[in-house]
Amino acid sequence: MPSISNKGQAMPQSPIRKLVPFAEKAYTQGKTVYHLNIGQPDIKTPQIALDAVKIHSPEILAYTRSEGSEDYRRKIANYYAKKDIPVKHDDIIVTTGGSEALLFTFGSVMDVDDEVIIPEPFYANYNGFSTASGVKVVPVISKIEDNFALPPIEEFEKLITPRTKAILICNPGNPTGYLYSKEEIQKLAAIVKKHDLFLIADEVYREFAYDGTIHYSILQEESLDEHAIVIDSVSKRYSMCGARIGCMVSRNKEVIQTALKFAQARLSPPTLAQIASEAALDTPQSYFDDVIEEYEDRRNTLIRELNKIEGVKVGNPKGAFYCIAQLPIKNSDAFAQWLLEEFDVNGETIMVAPAAGFYSTPGVGMNQIRIAYVLNKESLVKAVHILKEALKIYKD
Structure with a gap:
């Protein structure tokens, strides 16, 4: 059989996307999954951009x-x-x-x-x-x-x-x-x-x-x-x-x-x-003003709720829409998979990004996750509650 390149074998998996099959399986089981793993905003695209494509008929x-x-x-x-x-x-x-x-x-x-x-x-x-x-x-x-x-x-x-x-x-x-x-x-x-x-x-x-x-x-x-x-x-x-x-x-x-x-x-x-x-590029400044206000509220909500969980340490972001949370666990890859495969609260669970993939130093970040606060505040509160309940029973 022909061999795969060394470069191909060395290519890392995305810590953001590699758990997708487990999330899809959770869907088939009827679970609701709160996606904290990927920076896909739920903010609406400016209508002016969508309209430009609609009216363009080459x-x-x-x-x-x-x-x-x-x-x-x-x-x-x-x-x-x-x-x-x-x-x-x-x-x-x-x-x-x-x-x-x-x-x-x-x-x-x-x-x-x-x-x-x-x-x-x-x-x-x-x-x-x-x-x-x-x-x-x-x-x-x-x-x-x-x-x-x-x-x-x-x-x-x-x-x-x-x-x-x-x-x-x-x-x-x-x-x-x-x-x-x-x-x-x-x-x-x-x-x-x-x-x-x-x-x-x-x-x-x-x-x-x-x-x-x-x-x-x-x-x-x-x-x-x-x-x-x-x-x-x-x-x-x-x-x-x-x-x-x-x-x-x-x-x-x-x-x-x-x-x-x-x-x-x-x-x-x-x-x-x-x-x-x-x-x-013609989007009015009011769009960004509203978006920034919304993300600041989401950040404040997320950080406040995470700080209520015993054993969790979290950075305080000053920009973008992500944070790193350090959890009282040993392996966030196994924890993230377990959340999707084996855990739920009333049929709901969360998908997070294990943080080790955001480092190049081996062994660093193994007890951390990245959270994208691209969900509305109500969903963020529910997601952190699920995380809190999961940490009560999870064993490495």
Whole structure:
């Protein structure tokens, strides 16, 4: 029998999606499953985006440019300008989701066996993208005891080797909800300039900053023109996960020209989804004001209820819509599967994401889960009650 590639065997499963078969089995048993495992907002997509597709009736659904339509990229540049982020339309490549933007970035600035430093826990698919690119993740551990704050810059410098090509952050963070301050961004800017590295920032949750805080983009640092690469997406901002439209943004012309070759190889991003995403840029600010208020309420509800459970420790997110909870268990993978297979409260159970998959350090995060607070407050209260009851009887 032909053999599977080493890369394929090394490719990690998604901690977010690998339990889906167990959830589907729970459905067949008549159970209600509260999905805390995945960042699929229940917020309605802006009607203006949906209408743009409805009224568009082409005779031929044609390719667009490999870098995305010029009209759309110009509107994206205008969006950034309103955020005090000065970029031009030709600093932008439209991609098939933020995932493709990350793959293009890895392919453009890193070779096989190069290294990227990432504060962990981090978005689980960074492990997958690095494996696909033959790149080694070098983790800097942040801790729940410090609310996942950025580790001291000295910790980054200890890890830099001749193979180090970049530092990658998610801001605000998935899975922790940590929001980097302007001062922290400036410290990272100093270190990448000192060591001639790239600073890659996944900023797809830019709009989701709470408690009156303000998101600060790496592209607001003028001194980073040759170093900064931003990953972005419409998925969370406009509740358009299924559109699969993102972009990579850099004022480094060589990076963009290189990424364009990867974009040409996959031809073009989806045409109708670009039309919807371009229209979404006209979404009024009132939409975001309402969404932020709703997510702040959900976060406060979730954290309050989790803190009532004995033995549970939880980080306090300042952005995005996730948190990491540390449970009085040994193996959250087994616990998450048990919740779906063997446990319910009056026919209801929960699906969570085991947090070990959000680390690259073996054995770390085994007693943690990631919770996405994308459900309404009533459902969140029910879900935490189910978790509380489960922990009363669960044995590792």
